Amino acid sequence: MKYKVRPTRISPRSSAQMPKIRKAFDVATADRSPRTGRVMPAPIELSTDQHSVDQQPTYRGRFAPSPTGPLHFGSLVAALGSYLDAFSHGGKWLVRIEDLDPPREIPGASDHILATLESFGFEWTGSVLYQSTRHAAYEAALGRLQSHAATYRCHCTRKAIALAARAAPATRRDFIVPADAETRESIYPGTCRTLQQPAAGAYALRLKVAGQTVAFVDALQGPVAQSLQREVGDFVLRRSDGLFAYQLAVVVDDAEQGITDIVRGADLLDSTPRQIFLGQQLGLPVPRYLHLPVAVNPAGGKLSKQTRAMPIDAMHAPAAWLCNALRFLGHAPPHDAPSWPAREVLAWGAKHWRRENLPRTRAQPDPTQF
Numbered sequence: 511m512k513y514k515v516r517p518t519r520i521s522p523r524s525s526a527q528m529p530k531i532r533k534a535f536d537v538a539t540a541d542r543s544p545r546t547g548r549v550m551p552a553p554i555e556l557s558t559d560q561h562s563v564d565q566q567p568t569y570r571g572r573f574a575p576s577p578t579g580p581l582h583f584g585s586l587v588a589a590l591g592s593y594l595d596a597f598s599h600g601g602k603w604l605v606r607i608e609d610l611d612p613p614r615e616i617p618g619a620s621d622h623i624l625a626t627l628e629s630f631g632f633e634w635t636g637s638v639l640y641q642s643t644r645h646a647a648y649e650a651a652l653g654r655l656q657s658h659a660a661t662y663r664c665h666c667t668r669k670a671i672a673l674a675a676r677a678a679p680a681t682r683r684d685f686i687v688p689a690d691a692e693t694r695e696s697i698y699p700g701t702c703r704t705l706q707q708p709a710a711g712a713y714a715l716r717l718k719v720a721g722q723t724v725a726f727v728d729a730l731q732g733p734v735a736q737s738l739q740r741e742v743g744d745f746v747l748r749r750s751d752g753l754f755a756y757q758l759a760v761v762v763d764d765a766e767q768g769i770t771d772i773v774r775g776a777d778l779l780d781s782t783p784r785q786i787f788l789g790q791q792l793g794l795p796v797p798r799y800l801h802l803p804v805a806v807n808p809a810g811g812k813l814s815k816q817t818r819a820m821p822i823d824a825m826h827a828p829a830a831w832l833c834n835a836l837r838f839l840g841h842a843p844p845h846d847a848p849s850w851p852a853r854e855v856l857a858w859g860a861k862h863w864r865r866e867n868l869p870r871t872r873a874q875p876d877p878t879q880f
């Protein structure tokens with residue numbers, strides 16, 4: 511099984527905006543097409559027997575926002591951290607819109623997010639990948655898992671799972687402090703795993719997890735280990751309403767985009783062992799991970815639309831937002847940097863980015879809310 515990476519193009523608009531950084535990207539990583547003169551990506555071929563990205567010379571990072579609202583400070587931190595880490599490794603940075611869950615999306619939010627990124631001076635390699643266009647790929651991945659009997663149909667309601675989980679006390683712990691009720695799920699007790707005759711009606715598809723612990727070393731948070739069986743249970747890949755689960759889409763799409771290094775907020779640390787396990791089941795290479803501290807509000811909760819995080823107004827003082835995000839990530843831009851053009855702050859960050867400056871914590875107060 512080989513994954514082709516599509517030819518990519520550089521947005522002419524953002525190239526013009528950021529000549530310095532563009533040039534450095536070109537020199538470090540990119541080849542030019544002899545025919546068109548356009549910057550072309552290095553070809554990447556991933557084979558099923560390759561379970562590590564260590565042999566791949568090209569760093570490919572990404573930022574993958576959900577269009578559930580405008581960018582807030584927490585998402586700017588993730589965008590900036592992943593961008594500067596990719597840049598400092600001579601890598602590429604891709605953008606993916608995770609528009610997987612239409613009921614939770616806000617019309618126009620995708621465009622607003624992309625416009626905000628551009629006004630900060632961020633530029634990305636290739637076209638934006640929209641998960642709403644990827645259903646056939648998710649279906650194909652499910653088909654591969656089903657052909658190995660790695661999945662099963664689950665007819666349980668959320669309420670039934672919560673009741674069963676209460677009967678058998680949960681041992682699940684969240685890696686991250688701010689876990690709101692929405693993201694805290696019950697451990698699935700495996701009720702439907704052994705059903706001989708699946709019942710009629712709507713069903714979710716779950717992946718069977720194995721008994722062994724999934725362990726990896728996060729580049730910032732250090733060693734992480736999770737027993738999927740004890741702490742998560744067999745998890746959903748396609749919901750009973752037909753929507754694909756985030757865990758499936760993210761694994762399939764990171765492979766499609768040839769992502770080697772995932773830099774994102776530590777609120778997703780809890781999902782990483784599931785994604786590694788699922789990637790292994792699909793024969794995909796395991797990326798490297800770095801989980802940044804997440805910004806929390808005064809009550810200690812994760813920033814989100816629900817907690818009324820202040821949306822970023824990039825039209826107003828974008829450089830100041832970038833300076834706040836740099837400081838949040840342990841970097842100290844010059845005192846007058848908030849008055850610079852945003853792209854110069856970004857260029858300063860690219861030049862001074864040091865992983866060893868990053869705070870080794872999973873959550874920090876949002877400096878823009880205090």
Ligand SMILES: [Zn+2]
Pocket residue numbers: 663664665666700701702703
């Ligand atoms: Zn069930």
